[in-house]
Each structure stands twice: as structure tokens, then as C-alpha cells.
Amino acid sequence: MSLFKQGRYSGYLRPISYLIDLSIVNGFAVFYFFKNIDPVIFVGFASLSWIILSVYSNFYEVYRYTREVKILSFILTQLVLFTLIIFAFSGYYHEQNIYPITIFNYSVAVFLSISFFKFAIYYLLQKYRVSFGGNYxxxxxxxxxxxxxxxxxxxxxxxxxxxxxxxxxxxxxxxxxxxxxxxxxxxxxxxxxxxxxxxxxxxxxxxxxxxxxxxxxxxxxxxxxxxxxxxxxxxxxxxxxxxxxxxxxIALEDSLNTVIKRTFDILFSSFIIIFVLSWLTPIIAIFIKLESKGPVFFKQSRNGFNFKEFDCYKFRSMTPNQDAHLYQATRGDQRITKIGRFIRKTSIDELPQFFNVLFGDMSVVGPRPHMVSHTNIYAKKIDKFMVRHFVKPGITGLAQISGYRGEIETDKDIIGRVKYDIFYIENWSLLLDLKIITRTFLSAIKGDDKAY
Incomplete structure (x- = not known):
């Protein structure tokens, strides 16, 4: 077996390409423009323009089977559009006296450098596959x-x-x-x-x-x-x-989308941990300890991305029992404590999972992970259940805000959940994540009927 990684896709290649290209775009600007303009304004404008252009022109949609002619076409299209934007920038800042010949020289330098690195990466990866048997x-x-x-x-x-x-x-x-x-x-x-x-x-x-x-x-x-x-x-x-x-x-197989979602997850989870959990955890811990003996946090093995098991954390809402890892909470469940009933109704019990998000096991939004015992049952029983594991599981998800939260009473519940999860996987966008988060927050304030 090869010592080199052979995953379905190489998640770091596209972010590295972005980093190299943006360094070239802004690096050459040092020599051509920074004597005349505010570097902060130009770097911000050029970087944002480059990223937006690349998304809409599919500049980074280069795969192992993409032909060199297609790559060259991508480069030419991107550079022509970017040059026009720089001309527009110089027209807006006409008082800076940026001459057309300077922009032309800058564009040629950027074009040649980016072409060199893009083809270098392309051929190096081919050499790596042939010589070392990696990335296959x-x-x-x-x-x-x-x-x-x-x-x-x-x-x-x-x-x-x-x-x-x-x-x-x-x-x-x-x-x-x-x-x-x-x-x-x-x-x-x-x-x-x-x-x-x-x-x-x-x-x-x-x-x-x-x-x-x-x-x-x-x-x-x-x-x-x-x-x-x-x-x-x-x-x-x-x-x-x-x-x-x-x-x-699968939208999240695109490396740029993965970086965007992971960046959002880190920022959002860090915000919740610092500004909410830092003061709320001691309060919840006191109430949990006063009512029943046992740990403050409850840890449970669940299946995540690519079916890998991870430890999912929650505030303990039940009295310690041997069935916690086998059976879901049901309506009127005697195992649930008084404080547990409150934190489950308001979804406060789920907040420690923001540590799972920060550690990379989960995402803020995604298909909800199931207990390992339940996953093994549903994987055999429910068609396409395993599709949910193409992405990281989430604290909340589209299925949860669509009426499929909490206890699975019949097969209809899990089938509906899978349907919404697959729709989310195939139609992911940051806007959809924000919509789901907003509706989850409003539902937590009102209290969900299925949160028990």
C-alpha cells in the first residue's frame, strides 16, 4: 500500500492555489502601484475582485482529467476580466496617475507568473501520481x-x-x-x-x-x-x-466551499464558546449537580463524516443510566431531570457541541449525527441513509427546522429526515446555513414541541 494519501479529493490544493495566486496579484502590485496608491485599498479591492471573478469564471475548476488547453483558456479569461477591473480601478482613482502601460505590464507579469505556477502544480501532481502512486x-x-x-x-x-x-x-x-x-x-x-x-x-x-x-x-x-x-x-x-x-x-466537495464553511464554523463556534458558554456553563453545572449526582457533561459515540465515530458532547439532562447509549428520550421519559427538561426544551443541552465544531468533528449546520447503535440499524433499514455521511454532521440541520427533530417514532420520521439531509448536501450554501441557524434560534426561544 502506498504511504501517500489517496482520498477522493485533495482538499488543500485549491486553497493553496488561491494563496499563491493572491500573493502574485498583490506582490507584483508592490512594484507597479504602491508608490501611487494606498496599499490597503488596493490589496482589499484586488483580492476581493480576484476571488469573485474566479468563482464565476470557474477559474479553479481544474481536475486531474482537465486538459492543458482548458487550463490555458481559464487563465486567459480570468486575466482579461481582471485587467479590465484594474483599469476600472485606475479610472476611479484617476488622481493617482496610474498609466495604461503600467497596468498592461502588471497584467502580463501576473499572467506569466500564475500560468507558470498553475501548470507547475498540474504537472507535479501528475509526476507524483506516476512516480509515487499517491493521490490516486x-x-x-x-x-x-x-x-x-x-x-x-x-x-x-x-x-x-x-x-x-x-x-x-x-x-x-x-x-x-x-x-x-x-x-x-x-x-x-x-x-x-x-x-x-x-x-x-x-x-x-x-x-x-x-x-x-x-x-x-x-x-x-x-x-x-x-x-x-x-x-x-x-x-x-x-x-x-x-x-x-x-x-x-456534493457542494462541499469543492475545496473553496469547504474552506468557507470551516472558517464560518470556527468563527461562529468561537463566538458561542467565548461569549455564551464561558458564563453559562458554571450556572448550568450548578443546577445539574444540585439535582442529581453525576458528571455535568454527557459524552456519546456518534457517526460523523465518512462514517467515522467521534465523541459528541452535551450537558447531561438525564439521571445516569445504562440505557442512555441505546434508547432515545421519549415524551414523558422518567430519566430526564427537571433542569434537563428545561435545557432540552430550549436546546441549551446541545451547546457543548460547539467544542465538537471547533475540534473539527462537527459543523454548525449539517445532518444530525445518530447514536452508533441507531446508525447501524438505519444503515441497513433505510435506503440512502448513508448519504448523510458525505459531509460533517451538524448541531442543527434542515431536517430539524422542517419538523423532523427529536424522537424517531416511525420509519416515516427517519425517511423524511434523510430526504431533507440529502437536499441540504446537494444544495449547500452559506446563505442556507444562515437561514437554518436563524430558524433554529427562533425555535429555541419559542420551544419546540418535539424537544423533550
Whole structure:
């Protein structure tokens, strides 16, 4: 096994690229502009403009299969638009006497430097994959035809892209292909991505493969043909000249989105810990201790991102009991103390989880984590339950503000929760997080009927 990381995506690459490019943009400005203008104003304006442009022009949407011509196209588009913005800046600050030739020289210098570093990273990653076997993904293909053969050849002849193709399953050799054998192979060989030729599969087989991929955290992609797959929006990509469809587009797999969400989590959790928990914890601790013996905090193992277990913290709201890790609180539960009933009704018992957020096990907003015992049950019983683990769990979530908080009384409750969680995963935005936080706060003030 390689000593190097081989995760689904490299989360640090895009933030590093941003850092390098912004350093170039502002570094060259030292030589060209800072004698004439306020450096703080320019750095702020240029950095913000660069980031906004890059988001809307998809400047950093460069993947292992992106061709050099496409990268060059991204660079040219970004630099032309950025140069126009700098001209607009110089027109607004016309009293600074920034001449067009200076802007032109600055843009050329930035263009050449960014091109150098962008291609350097691109080729170094390819060299790293070929020479050291790192940053790779293991693949299988379902269906054997001209298109899948072309994809298989692409994987085998281009090791620099970081794909290790393990097997192509031909569905023509047997009329009744045993998908369970395929699934067992995928698990045993630790396959990362599954590619399916739609023309080779029946609708029933597609459904089984989709369910398997969702429930086992496997990336599923399709080679499209004229057969209709699903009515949902699919992500369309090219590997060389081969079109590929991704079934599930997870917004937080984008490194920039991950950085934005993590930054917000750190700032928000730090604020709550410093300005709320610092004085509220001693008060709650006194009431808990006065009413019953036992610790102030309650620790419970739960499943988080990529199904990993972590210790989730809460203010203790029950008398110590052996069933705490097995059974949820129910309406009129005799285990709940008087102070426990109050802090559960107002969601104060959840506040210590902001330490989980700060430590990186949780996010402020995301699918609520379940007890390990319940997760094992629902993973087998509820279809697509495992999709929730593609992102970090949250203190609150879209399902919780949509009526699916608290005790799971019937399968309908957990099915509804999963539906909202998947919608959140596929449609994440910082604005959506803020909306969920606001509605959670208002619900805590009013008191939720299902908070018991």
C-alpha cells in the first residue's frame, strides 16, 4: 500500500492555489502601484475582485482529467476580466496617475507568473501520481462496449491522471449478472469510483447500483447514451473526449466551499464558546449537580463524516443510566431531570457541541449525527441513509427546522429526515446555513414541541 494519501479529493490544493495566486496579484502590485496608491485599498479591492471573478469564471475548476488547453483558456479569461477591473480601478482613482502601460505590464507579469505556477502544480501532481502512486483513485466499470473500452484505455494509458482501473464487468457474458458479486469485489478491493454504461444496464440494475453506491459511500458516474437516467440535475464532465455524468453533486466537495464553511464554523463556534458558554456553563453545572449526582457533561459515540465515530458532547439532562447509549428520550421519559427538561426544551443541552465544531468533528449546520447503535440499524433499514455521511454532521440541520427533530417514532420520521439531509448536501450554501441557524434560534426561544 502506498504511504501517500489517496482520498477522493485533495482538499488543500485549491486553497493553496488561491494563496499563491493572491500573493502574485498583490506582490507584483508592490512594484507597479504602491508608490501611487494606498496599499490597503488596493490589496482589499484586488483580492476581493480576484476571488469573485474566479468563482464565476470557474477559474479553479481544474481536475486531474482537465486538459492543458482548458487550463490555458481559464487563465486567459480570468486575466482579461481582471485587467479590465484594474483599469476600472485606475479610472476611479484617476488622481493617482496610474498609466495604461503600467497596468498592461502588471497584467502580463501576473499572467506569466500564475500560468507558470498553475501548470507547475498540474504537472507535479501528475509526476507524483506516476512516480509515487499517491493521490490516486481505484475504479471499476460496469458494462463492456466501445465507450467503456475507450474509458478503460484512458485509465490504463494515462497514469498521470491518478486512476487505477481494477476491473470491467461485462454484462453480456451472462444473462443474469450477479450484482452482489460485483459489490463484494468493490468492497474487498476498496474501490473509490464506479463507472456505468447506461446502455448495458436495466433500470432495475441501475437502481441497485445507485443504492449500493449511496449506502457505501462510493462515487458513482455514468457514461451517457440516449437512455434517460433520472430527471435530476447531473454534473457533466469530460475525461479527454469521453463524456462522463456524476450522479450526485456534493457542494462541499469543492475545496473553496469547504474552506468557507470551516472558517464560518470556527468563527461562529468561537463566538458561542467565548461569549455564551464561558458564563453559562458554571450556572448550568450548578443546577445539574444540585439535582442529581453525576458528571455535568454527557459524552456519546456518534457517526460523523465518512462514517467515522467521534465523541459528541452535551450537558447531561438525564439521571445516569445504562440505557442512555441505546434508547432515545421519549415524551414523558422518567430519566430526564427537571433542569434537563428545561435545557432540552430550549436546546441549551446541545451547546457543548460547539467544542465538537471547533475540534473539527462537527459543523454548525449539517445532518444530525445518530447514536452508533441507531446508525447501524438505519444503515441497513433505510435506503440512502448513508448519504448523510458525505459531509460533517451538524448541531442543527434542515431536517430539524422542517419538523423532523427529536424522537424517531416511525420509519416515516427517519425517511423524511434523510430526504431533507440529502437536499441540504446537494444544495449547500452559506446563505442556507444562515437561514437554518436563524430558524433554529427562533425555535429555541419559542420551544419546540418535539424537544423533550
Amino acid at each position: 483513485r481505484r475504479t471499476v466499470i460496469f458494462g463492456a462496449n466501445k465507450k467503456t473500452l475507450a474509458l478503460e484505455q484512458f485509465f490504463n494509458k494515462n497514469p498521470e491522471y491518478g486512476y487505477i482501473h481494477t476491473k470491467t464487468f461485462s454484462f453480456k457474458e451472462r444473462k443474469l449478472i450477479n450484482l452482489n458479486e460485483c459489490f463484494r469485489f468493490i468492497k474487498e478491493e476498496q474501490i473509490d469510483e464506479i463507472y456505468c454504461s447506461i446502455s448495458e444496464l436495466t433500470n432495475l440494475q441501475i437502481s441497485e447500483i445507485v443504492d449500493f453506491a449511496d449506502n457505501n459511500l462510493k462515487i458513482l458516474k455514468f457514461l451517457p447514451d440516449n437512455k434517460e437516467i433520472y430527471s435530476k440535475k447531473l454534473k457533466y464532465e469530460y475525461y479527454d473526449y469521453i463524456p462522463i455524468l456524476s450522479l450526485r453533486n
